[in-house]
Amino acid sequence: MTHEIAVIPGDGIGQEVTPAAVEVLEALDVDFEFVEAEAGDAVKEETGEALPQETYDLAASADATLFGAAGETAADVILPLRDAVDSFVNIRPAKAYPGVDAVRPETDLVFLRENTEGVYSGIEDRLTQDVSTLTRVVTESASEDLGEFACEYVEDNSYDGFTIAHKANVMRETDGLFRDTIKRVADENGVETDEVLMDAFATHVCLNPEQFDVIVCPNLAGDVLSDLAAGLVGGLGLLPSANVGPERALFEPVHGTAPDIAGEGVANPAATIISAAMLLEYLGYDEEGQAVHEAVEATLEDGPRTPDLGGDASTEDVTNAIIGRL
């Protein structure tokens, strides 16, 4: 069966790393049809719209989407795209690789971030000159979906259980509902859980990252804590992510457009290529996905390396090396 893959390079180094990941996918024996579309600052400049309707529609109908990065318009692009694929969970692995300088080389975490609500509800008001409000929404149904997914995830990937990170000592009703619902779903599925306050997690993950594996958390907590983990493994250059919905999914590196190096052909394609590996696994190409993971890891360890990792190789050199190792 042919899978339709939407490819949205976006801005800056998105234009370099996304084609690199497509090249890797094309080197495999998989039946993909790639359809490219625009989003981001550049298309907004031209058309007034950061996310043209046809790009949204493409992501909403393709089997999977590979997205690069967007600049100033990032929130206007990525939040609707997550919605286009109906994504209820953002999977963010944060793993330190041998051969790459890391603040905490023991880090090997996976964040399962709620991807639809919390402070991302978009419900804000300026009530008076003085007072503005945002309605943070937490639903039992979204928490259940995330909990079910987390249970499957830890089973499929042979983890012992997961940790729920929250701030229910302050957000008693909303994060209380989040925590209690996920805990209940885990109990029903016979999956072990523990819990940690998100502030305490921030301290402890710096001191002892090896004490955590899979962390399930609300939307903003997932945003901040996974970026923290990115710092521990040595920057955003290596972090992939998957926005998974019930019928389709969108894959993107966690990094941005890196305007300082955009256009120079030296961007590190690793995060996008690992995101492509997650895309392969999502579509059932487990062996191919595994092969890409291994080829990236071997390349991170033995080179060639782009300048962000202390080397002087180009995006193309690294991509070719990865393809050579498949």
Next chain:
Amino acid sequence: MTHEIAVIPGDGIGQEVTPAAVEVLEALDVDFEFVEAEAGDAVKEETGEALPQETYDLAASADATLFGAAGETAADVILPLRDAVDSFVNIRPAKAYPGVDAVRPETDLVFLRENTEGVYSGIEDRLTQDVSTLTRVVTESASEDLGEFACEYVEDNSYDGFTIAHKANVMRETDGLFRDTIKRVADENGVETDEVLMDAFATHVCLNPEQFDVIVCPNLAGDVLSDLAAGLVGGLGLLPSANVGPERALFEPVHGTAPDIAGEGVANPAATIISAAMLLEYLGYDEEGQAVHEAVEATLEDGPRTPDLGGDASTEDVTNAIIGRL
């Protein structure tokens, strides 16, 4: 003039480190009258109330309060106590000390955390079986107060300016108001600012803590990001904090009750004693405050050290060493 100092040891190691800090204050030539009061799990057990009215009233009338820690009831104690002193800013220095193992020894930061609103508004509802909400409140007036304070703070402490950390790309109205108001106040006062998204801050502070000095942020951002910084300097054992209001203030270590070592007499009193140094400075005893800071730093560097820092000294040994160095 005699200053009335409320002393609220609370639970766990609060009972050990708070008296240690009082001993240090008593060793100085200052005119303090200490009044002790109860709060926390133990008094809740006895009386049903984690924060008895007389404790609240004492904090609301004393010139300054020194608080230790509370256990399960932490939120029920510390949030009302912050309110009792009308605290609009929580000052959280996070500094790595020579002689103390740190993940990032270059870390030397001060967080100025908004201390009254954001997701700490307490306005939550269960609208339906499925839907719960929390109203996140950001006001221009609270942002102005924090901005004014931040300007004075960077001037008094000879910083070049401050960084505003926020999530205004998603929380456009609320964090937009926060950022714009603080930026306007800084501009009016001729203070330089820059800004960073709170998630990007989490990455960058791990990679290059030396690029930041003073960080001004909303309530929950300050909670999480300062705890992250605590991880970078080697744990919560060393972090002091000040909850400052227009007429009084409350000082507390950032750490908790440490039930695993409570009662053994080996808790590290450093964070509480540094909090006491901030109390001295707050009440105008600048020289005495400075002397306490220096005595703590010398003791962290040359010992004796409590077990959390790899030593085998007791709380009393460390306290005596600090007093000996005054």
